Amino acid sequence: MSRHHKRRCFLLCTALTFAPAPLMAGPWVKSFVVDKYEPAFYYGGRPGVEKSGIIEPGVDCPNGTLPTLDYAKVIKTPWRSDAEVASWVTPAVNDLQTVHYMQERALSYRSFRRDIESYINPFTAPDPGMRAVAGKIAEGFNLDGNAKTGGFTSPDGEKGIDNAFYRALGCIGSYRGVPYTAAMSVRSNDKMLEGMYTMVVRLSGNKSPMNDDEATLEIGYSPDHVNKQTDGRASTSYSFRIVKDGQYSKLKAVIKDGVVETEQVSDLHTPRFGWFPNQMGDTDFHQGRIRLTVGPDGYVSGLIGGYRDWRDLYTEDTFTQSGATVETRDHHDLIGMYYALKRNADGMPDPKTGQKMGISIAYRIKAVPAYVIDPEGALSASVLPSDKRATQKYQLMREIFYRGIATAAIQPNPRGSSEGAPQLRQRADGSWTNSDGERNGLRDASPPIGPSTMLQQVNNGEADSATSGRPVSAR
Numbered sequence: 001m002s003r004h005h006k007r008r009c010f011l012l013c014t015a016l017t018f019a020p021a022p023l024m025a026g027p028w029v030k031s032f033v034v035d036k037y038e039p040a041f042y043y044g045g046r047p048g049v050e051k052s053g054i055i056e057p058g059v060d061c062p063n064g065t066l067p068t069l070d071y072a073k074v075i076k077t078p079w080r081s082d083a084e085v086a087s088w089v090t091p092a093v094n095d096l097q098t099v100h101y102m103q104e105r106a107l108s109y110r111s112f113r114r115d116i117e118s119y120i121n122p123f124t125a126p127d128p129g130m131r132a133v134a135g136k137i138a139e140g141f142n143l144d145g146n147a148k149t150g151g152f153t154s155p156d157g158e159k160g161i162d163n164a165f166y167r168a169l170g171c172i173g174s175y176r177g178v179p180y181t182a183a184m185s186v187r188s189n190d191k192m193l194e195g196m197y198t199m200v201v202r203l204s205g206n207k208s209p210m211n212d213d214e215a216t217l218e219i220g221y222s223p224d225h226v227n228k229q230t231d232g233r234a235s236t237s238y239s240f241r242i243v244k245d246g247q248y249s250k251l252k253a254v255i256k257d258g259v260v261e262t263e264q265v266s267d268l269h270t271p272r273f274g275w276f277p278n279q280m281g282d283t284d285f286h287q288g289r290i291r292l293t294v295g296p297d298g299y300v301s302g303l304i305g306g307y308r309d310w311r312d313l314y315t316e317d318t319f320t321q322s323g324a325t326v327e328t329r330d331h332h333d334l335i336g337m338y339y340a341l342k343r344n345a346d347g348m349p350d351p352k353t354g355q356k357m358g359i360s361i362a363y364r365i366k367a368v369p370a371y372v373i374d375p376e377g378a379l380s381a382s383v384l385p386s387d388k389r390a391t392q393k394y395q396l397m398r399e400i401f402y403r404g405i406a407t408a409a410i411q412p413n414p415r416g417s418s419e420g421a422p423q424l425r426q427r428a429d430g431s432w433t434n435s436d437g438e439r440n441g442l443r444d445a446s447p448p449i450g451p452s453t454m455l456q457q458v459n460n461g462e463a464d465s466a467t468s469g470r471p472v473s474a475r
Contacts, residue, residue, distance in 0.1 A: 119323030
């Protein structure tokens with residue numbers, strides 16, 4: 001070999017020896033805190049267009065948003081005369097608070113018998129036949145793996161999307177609108193960002209945050225409050241402890257070009273969507289999964305879905321305050337919702353009866369970059385002392401409702417519940433108070449007078465004697 005060739009070989013070998021080695025994949029972690037969370041209800045109208053004061057009809061609800069309750073129609077029962085119905089719809093009093101209480105009282109009792117509280121026993125009231133979503137587009141997942149079931153196609157063309165919860169309730173006005181603008185969504189997200197609860201997500205792997213076929217996704221509750229920016233979104237880069245108990249899941253995931261797809265698991269636990277502390281807890285998805293997309297700005301958005309027990313969904317909407325309050329304020333026809341949820345249930349068949357107790361559902365989420373850390377000691381999600389009583393009341397009403405469904409028997413309205421609306425009392429000066437004798441913090445022991453059509457709340461003993469031997473089929 002010539003001297004020239006030897007020199008070239010020496011220089012080439014030296015260059016290869018000192019050349020930087022190719023970068024090798026290594027462990028990575030990306031964490032986020034959720035600041036947007038809502039049911040994934042596809043809105044088929046034109047954004048920003050309103051007609052007659054309601055959100056525009058679209059391909060989802062071509063007949064428009066469901067109308068508010070027609071009180072005269074809803075409270076008409078075989079045991080109420082037309083004159084009595086008229087006295088409830090337009091009471092002969094000028095006090096708006098009194099009118100509200102009177103109407104709530106009437107709405108609470110619209111079953112086939114005067115003494116039955118209808119929200120606890122919705123199967124004793126007639127099905128109003130609530131109009132369902134007519135569109136064929138929905139966000140969500142193909143939970144059963146069958147492209148011929150579900151009846152929906154995703155916005156990007158996937159067949160067999162299962163989101164029966166959306167079909168059942170998607171035309172309710174307080175749930176309609178472009179993403180994260182519906183009244184119930186705004187309300188819930190405001191409460192979340194004000195500290196009612198916090199949900200966090202942590203991704204990790206050993207290859208790349210954008211492409212990793214052996215990644216891990218963790219999702220759960222955090223006791224640490226979100227820091228809110230002036231634009232309403234959560235602040236980035238704050239630290240949050242994650243609670244690995246109750247509302248926590250750890251799933252295998254595959255990431256391809258920034259799209260995270262988790263495995264489908266029999267039980268997926270995450271924090272629950274809601275707007276009152278006593279609604280909070282575990283969503284408990286069955287056959288649940290998660291899909292997230294990591295954007296170029298590091299923020300994530302996506303879907304969480306599975307089957308949820310439709311009875312839980314009914315109780316979470318009904319018993320956090322009182323059914324009548326929800327109907328008069330949020331304009332939800334709860335009796336209609338009960339039948340719609342039951343009618344559209346499409347999963348989780350009862351092993352004994354075969355009745356489907358689960359309804360497919362999906363939620364949207366958005367999240368901002370954060371640091372999710374493991375706490376030094378064990379933590380659990382807790383209820384503030386101020387909210388404990390309301391939570392216990394909700395749980396009691398849920399148990400009573402479940403008992404009625406299971407036993408097909410009318411359940412009593414327990415003393416201390418929020419159902420049935422309080423009995424009104426009229427003072428000698430013409431003002432009104434509730435059955436506890438309180439108004440504006442003042443105690444009133446004067447005897448009740450006023451409309452004789454008002455019903456006293458049925459206590460346990462009275463209800464037991466009234467319903468003994470008279471089971472009513474819940475099926």
